Amino acid sequence: MIDTASHFAAEISAGIPSSLPEPKQPDQSFSHAPKRKDILSNEEKVLALKNALRYFPKAWHSTLAPEFAQELKDYGRIYMYRFMPEYEMYARPINEYPAKSQQAAAIMLMIQNNLDPAVAQHPQELITYGGNGAVFQNWAQYLLTMQYLSEMTEEQSLHMYSGHPMGLFPSHPDAPRVVVTNGMVIPNYSKPDDWEKFNALGVSQYGQMTAGSYMYIGPQGIVHGTTITVLNALRKVGREPNSGALFVTAGLGGMSGAQPKAGNIAGCVSVTAEVNPAASRKRHEQGWVDELIDDIDELVSRVKKATTGKETVSIAYEGNVVEVWEAFEREGIYVDLGSDQTSLHNPWAGGYYPVQLGFEEANEMMANDPDKFHDLVQESLRRHADAVNKHTAKGTYFFDYGNAFLLEASRAGAEVMNPQPSIGREFKYPSYVQDIMGPMCFDYGFGPFRWVCTSGKAEDLEATDKIATKVLSELAAKAPDEIRQQMEDNIRWIIAAGENKMVVGSQARILYADSEGRIKIAQAFNQAIKEGKIGPVVLGRDHHDVSGTDSPYRETSNIYDGSQFTADMAIQNVIGDSFRGATWVSIHNGGGVGWGEVINGGFGMLLDGTEDSNRRLANMLLYDVNNGIARRSWARNEGAVFAIKREMQRSPGLKITLPEETDLDLSNLI
Ligand SMILES: NC(=O)c1ccc[n+]([C@@H]2O[C@H](COP(=O)([O-])OP(=O)(O)OC[C@H]3O[C@@H](n4cnc5c(N)ncnc54)[C@H](O)[C@@H]3O)[C@@H](O)[C@H]2O)c1
Numbered sequence: 001m002i003d004t005a006s007h008f009a010a011e012i013s014a015g016i017p018s019s020l021p022e023p024k025q026p027d028q029s030f031s032h033a034p035k036r037k038d039i040l041s042n043e044e045k046v047l048a049l050k051n052a053l054r055y056f057p058k059a060w061h062s063t064l065a066p067e068f069a070q071e072l073k074d075y076g077r078i079y080m081y082r083f084m085p086e087y088e089m090y091a092r093p094i095n096e097y098p099a100k101s102q103q104a105a106a107i108m109l110m111i112q113n114n115l116d117p118a119v120a121q122h123p124q125e126l127i128t129y130g131g132n133g134a135v136f137q138n139w140a141q142y143l144l145t146m147q148y149l150s151e152m153t154e155e156q157s158l159h160m161y162s163g164h165p166m167g168l169f170p171s172h173p174d175a176p177r178v179v180v181t182n183g184m185v186i187p188n189y190s191k192p193d194d195w196e197k198f199n200a201l202g203v204s205q206y207g208q209m210t211a212g213s214y215m216y217i218g219p220q221g222i223v224h225g226t227t228i229t230v231l232n233a234l235r236k237v238g239r240e241p242n243s244g245a246l247f248v249t250a251g252l253g254g255m256s257g258a259q260p261k262a263g264n265i266a267g268c269v270s271v272t273a274e275v276n277p278a279a280s281r282k283r284h285e286q287g288w289v290d291e292l293i294d295d296i297d298e299l300v301s302r303v304k305k306a307t308t309g310k311e312t313v314s315i316a317y318e319g320n321v322v323e324v325w326e327a328f329e330r331e332g333i334y335v336d337l338g339s340d341q342t343s344l345h346n347p348w349a350g351g352y353y354p355v356q357l358g359f360e361e362a363n364e365m366m367a368n369d370p371d372k373f374h375d376l377v378q379e380s381l382r383r384h385a386d387a388v389n390k391h392t393a394k395g396t397y398f399f400d401y402g403n404a405f406l407l408e409a410s411r412a413g414a415e416v417m418n419p420q421p422s423i424g425r426e427f428k429y430p431s432y433v434q435d436i437m438g439p440m441c442f443d444y445g446f447g448p449f450r451w452v453c454t455s456g457k458a459e460d461l462e463a464t465d466k467i468a469t470k471v472l473s474e475l476a477a478k479a480p481d482e483i484r485q486q487m488e489d490n491i492r493w494i495i496a497a498g499e500n501k502m503v504v505g506s507q508a509r510i511l512y513a514d515s516e517g518r519i520k521i522a523q524a525f526n527q528a529i530k531e532g533k534i535g536p537v538v539l540g541r542d543h544h545d546v547s548g549t550d551s552p553y554r555e556t557s558n559i560y561d562g563s564q565f566t567a568d569m570a571i572q573n574v575i576g577d578s579f580r581g582a583t584w585v586s587i588h589n590g591g592g593v594g595w596g597e598v599i600n601g602g603f604g605m606l607l608d609g610t611e612d613s614n615r616r617l618a619n620m621l622l623y624d625v626n627n628g629i630a631r632r633s634w635a636r637n638e639g640a641v642f643a644i645k646r647e648m649q650r651s652p653g654l655k656i657t658l659p660e661e662t663d664l665d666l667s668n669l670i
Helices: 005-014 042-053 058-075 102-115 141-149 190-201 220-238 256-265 276-284 295-309 322-331 347-351 359-369 370-393 407-413 432-444 458-477 480-497 517-528 568-578 611-634 638-650
Strands: 127-129 156-162 163-169 178-182 246-250 270-271 291-293 313-317 417-422 423-425 447-453 506-515 535-542 586-588 599-607
Touching: 042 058, 042 190, 042 447, 058 322, 058 568, 102 141, 102 447, 102 535, 141 156, 141 163, 141 313, 141 417, 141 432, 156 246, 163 638, 220 256, 220 432, 220 447, 220 480, 220 506, 246 256, 246 322, 256 270, 256 313, 270 295, 270 322, 270 347, 270 432, 276 291, 291 295, 295 322, 313 322, 322 407, 322 432, 322 599, 322 611, 347 359, 359 370, 407 423, 432 480, 432 611, 447 517, 458 480, 458 506, 458 517, 480 506, 480 638, 517 535, 517 611, 517 638, 535 611, 568 599, 568 611, 599 611, 611 638
Parallel strands: 156 178, 178 586, 246 270, 270 313, 291 313
Antiparallel strands: 156 163, 417 423, 447 506, 447 535, 535 599, 586 599
């Protein structure tokens, strides 16, 4: 593989090469996206080919057309493998990118990080995570985008339509350099099959949350969020760390694999069931789970010993989670916390394995007899919910982990509905956002703030960790009681972050912080850059945050004024950030819970040590967090009312409409 700096720069600047490269096959050493549904009519297939060919000179069409037709047939998509670059794909130090604008170079770095094979799930199909979370739809879009970024000035903005670079438009230095939209469709055309069709045509893509917004930072983000959830769930049931509390859950996959590590950090005994032995062994080898047990009786006696001995230990049960819930009920084992992270957003194609079948048997049946498989999944879900219900009747605290467990269980006819339903409380059990993440974090403005050191140096990351610890410790010393616990949890996290060695790809860090914390940390970074102590830093966040995402069963599930199905907040957020100084902004349909189910957005901002950076960060971060707090406060969420009043005292110019509570018994009037 040729990879000299000058060759790399020349390739980037060339965009689509001037002579036709040799054909390439997907490299079998990488993981590849599954074949997609054959959804286009013959007429639409012709249109998909025409759409793909418009990126290339006419003289190449007769060569490329049959090749692209074959890709469409073999994979259900046209990825244009022939145009995959020769150079290695990873986040280089920012000064290695050929660019006229440092902001544009920072975006190139972030794009390459999202496509780095060490980071991305299916790198050659340009998918970063979540099975279909795409950065681009095809390699022509990647090449053109990088070329535009290499030549753009700070008097231009690049507009990205679902991976397609529409082009550079004249703008001004304070405007975002890039504006990204992914999967934005007319609402009536937002069913999953609409996505399959538009994506196969090459006109839309599923950007997930941080895939199509160039802000993915590998697995550390999920560990932090999961730790916060488990830690606070234990507090909710009044259990101290290292007191032998028991947490039962399922899934050791992509995100769910963070559960045992979080259980250990929170100081409990955790049992995570996993039907796929390859997944449980991988997590064990990686040190993410302490012990593997494949016999249910052995599990029962090990758990009794661990809880009695007040151990902190994570155990993977190699089998079905339903067996665990049923065995613990039979054996009288008290479960303090319960949840589930099987992939129930995708129940019929391997997201959930029914208890009646072995793992291999299930894999065969879902392909060969999908109707029978469907029935067995639903029967298993009813058994699953029955067993959980028996535990919760004894006091277990069970929560839905944003994986659609309650939704699918209810569709299967399981007893999970709230006997006295109210708006937003249709189910018997809460979601993790309703009870934990929403009222304890999002309502106060705490969310997954993150940064990337663009020098690529580990010592820069270490320096930023120290700066963030210092800033947070100063803030915690004078924090009001309502948020002191959050501050202290985050200080503990950042102090241990380096030791946890969770960097994969770019030198990145995640930290839950509120508006004041994010601004003060960013100002301190900018000062350190100005003094030459560290290189430029990119700021960003997950879309799963205070203001970025409208998602009625997840991020906004703790909104009870009926507005949880509206998406004004996410749209306002991206517009508001864009004219307050973001370096790039993005807004997506889908992400986390599926196409049509959510609107989510985010930003990236380059800090370069200048006064301009200082002005932009203060203005934009204040809005980026407080937009969501204002909306949560208008929905009468107590924590958010407290947080927005506090922010108004601190921030001149901020004046938010506050809700008036009524004491009247209004039901008499209806
Ligand atoms: N971690 C988080 O913070 C978070 C937040 C929101 C939503 N989620 C949701 O959690 C779910 C899991 O995400 P993931 O990335 O880990 O998915 P994944 O598909 O990689 O992992 C799920 C695992 O569950 C296992 N499994 C399925 N059925 C089982 C059963 N009956 N018993 C035991 N194991 C079983 C599968 O073998 C698989 O390894 C998704 O629906 C995701 O949207 C996670």
